[in-house]
Amino acid sequence: MKRRHIMPFGANLTDAGGVRFRLWAPGVAAIVLQLDEVQELPMVATDSGWFELTVPTANIGSRYSFRLPDGLLVPDPASRYNPEDIHGPSEVINPAAFEWSDGDWRGRPWEEAVIYELHVGSFTPAGSFYGVIERLDYLAELGVTALEIMPVSDFPGHRNWGYDGVLPFAPDAAYGRPEDFKRLVDAAHKRGLMVLLDVVYNHFGPEGNYLHAYAPDFFNPRHTTPWGAAINFDGENNRAVRDFFVHNVLYWLEEFHLDGLRLDAIHAICDDSSPDIIEEIAEAFMSVRGSDRHVHMVLENEHNQARYLGREDTDVIRHATAQWNDDIHHVFHVLATSESDGYYSDYAAEPTRLLGRCLTEGFAYQGEASAFAHGKLRGEPSGHLPPAAFINFLQNHDQIGNRAFGERLSHLASPVVMEAVTAILLLSPQPPLLFMGEEFATTQPFLFFCDFGPELAQAVTEGRRREFSRFARFSDPAARERIPDPNAEATFNACVLDWAAIDNAPHLAVLELHRALLSLRRQWITPRLAGMGNGDPKMNQLSMRALNLRWRLGDGSLLTLAANFGEDVVEMAPTVGSLIFATSNLDNVMTKAGQMPPWSVAWSLQSGDHS
Incomplete structure (x- = not known):
């Protein structure tokens, strides 16, 4: 599979052979195309500050720059590749030369x-x-x-x-x-x-x-x-x-x-x-x-x-x-x-x-x-x-x-x-x-x-x-x-x-x-995210350093976070639903009792239509 984006500027291979060069330069009266460091070819001024030139002998790999009236050589601002860095000449690239193998790829939601x-x-x-x-x-x-x-x-x-x-x-x-x-x-x-x-x-x-x-x-x-x-x-x-x-x-x-x-x-x-x-x-x-x-x-x-x-x-x-x-x-x-x-x-x-x-x-x-x-x-x-x-x-x-x-x-x-x-x-x-x-x-x-x-x-x-x-x-x-x-x-x-x-x-x-x-x-959260809207979230701040949050996911289940960012044990409501994850400083007894030690986090999921 080939892919190519057609642009109104830059260097583009033509169907008849050769390369069309195009540059927007409304601040100068003339532009000369320097091709492969040997040819100096005046470009044609068209309307609205555009200069263009089609060169039948230019090809893939040709190096080119634009010479301004004061003699300064500049690269193509729409260059597809500048092998000698930003001050050097640009290179003509054939985008269709690359053979893609991802024809079935449509991205991910x-x-x-x-x-x-x-x-x-x-x-x-x-x-x-x-x-x-x-x-x-x-x-x-x-x-x-x-x-x-x-x-x-x-x-x-x-x-x-x-x-x-x-x-x-x-x-x-x-x-x-x-x-x-x-x-x-x-x-x-x-x-x-x-x-x-x-x-x-x-x-x-x-x-x-x-x-x-x-x-x-x-x-x-x-x-x-x-x-x-x-x-x-x-x-x-x-x-x-x-x-x-x-x-x-x-x-x-x-x-x-x-x-x-x-x-x-x-x-x-x-x-x-x-x-x-x-x-x-x-x-x-x-x-x-x-x-x-x-x-x-x-x-x-x-x-x-x-x-x-x-x-x-x-x-x-x-x-x-x-x-x-x-x-x-x-x-x-x-x-x-x-x-x-x-x-x-x-x-x-x-x-x-x-x-x-x-x-x-x-x-x-x-x-x-x-x-x-x-x-x-x-x-x-x-x-x-x-x-x-x-x-x-x-x-x-x-x-x-x-x-x-x-x-x-x-x-x-x-x-x-x-x-x-x-x-x-x-x-x-x-x-x-x-x-x-x-x-x-x-x-x-x-x-x-x-x-x-x-x-x-x-x-x-x-x-x-x-x-x-x-x-x-x-x-x-x-x-x-x-x-x-x-x-x-x-x-x-x-x-x-x-x-x-x-x-x-x-x-x-x-x-x-x-x-x-x-x-x-991947197992518990991602499959339930589509269609959740804003999740009808609820927040309960239990102290200056602890909170309890809840979201309704796209399938109607409730996702709950309990977190304590302080240095003291905090009392929270016991976990409802399935415990998905608890930090290593939490055990099941503390979680079920609703006690959160310092710097602890617990996630749980309750399925079905619950309010």
Whole structure:
């Protein structure tokens, strides 16, 4: 089976032979195509700032760049592959050359989602798409049903989180060729694994973004962002810009047969138009979903805008499938560590109540004032939404990597605490997300790393250390100097997972806990999630550190959580129905008597029509 997405820009093979090159460059009067470093071919200017040229002698593997009137050579912004990194020439790719073997794959319903976030470069010592393939059987056995891959779009250098990409259509050559990424997707589908990809539509990285030189209309200076002028989704001459990103969505979903995308930080997208770009992207998802495929649009949105998560009366998704729920991470973190610095301060006063609200209503902040944001109101009501709309997690790349030393939660909290919060994460009705290595309590940190050129590298290192100067522990310049240099290769190497650890204590026990919990989820929870609506949730807070929650699942059964996050024994109502899971510090006698020792969790399920 062949797959190809037809784009109105970039380099496309023609049916008659040769290649059609097309570039939107409204800021210049002329463009010259440099082909294979020897031919200089003037392109034809058409309307609305477009330049195009069909070259009969160009073929698969041809290298090409665009020369601007001032002599600057730039890569194709819609390049499918840039083998010599972001400053080098682009390569003509034949998308139909790859033979897919997953013709029967239609994806998986979202209720089945158990997500595993990974960074291709540090997930395995190989640091490549092939390295991920070698671990797919392990992930399937673990109980994962979806990979979420941090951005792979071409970034500067050999090491980067991926959010500094500048060529959104080109998988980075450090990980392999485009067909290698397709092999990964194909292999994942053979094992029943969905593949989601992080994409960045709110900015381009600081190195290698040449669009300003020939397409200044790509940006709208009316909106300012941390990265400069915003991408032009709502200003004059924006149609080509919007098409660029809409086609990027379709490119990944169709040509790479991905099962979904996570849109990074949409709160940083500036767009006053209607429909806005998020709504237009949702239409693109619907066009693919209509072809009998499950494809999922996931958001990161600090503003807690429930409007993008709405469902129709028939549970048909209007826009996004789900959103990363940062609120629940922050509550978990405060409960597990007692930290209250920075944004954790908004959750420190009543973490147990806010955890219950997240588990039963989605967001903790649904329009309330945020003290951390100087009293600004944050969020929209979300209690009407189904649990499936909120992705829960204890860790992710941001929440670990934005710490000075990249400590994971298991480095900060005791095993007893970790067992309790992990049991809540993996058996709650919301889809859970694990960050690579979390499932075996890896000792490796996840630090911020990059590989910028010398002009930018020093500024990034100094800026990174300056960010932490407002924290008491880093008020001393000497303390800030100990923060790892993001550009140092050693910083990246420290993050590469050590897979030999999974066979040894204490990592094996943590891994077995995750496997057991995900097996219980697959047996007891997942089959009952479809059709549950918001679950008619009930919350009973028993003390400042203990609560009891209940949901009605899609088959009418009642799922109950009893949890004690305090240091004292708490009296609770005896378990009703079948006990699904209890933490290792609970025995059947205590559970039946309704006594919960410190940091204990019990899940039970009552079948039938009970009120």
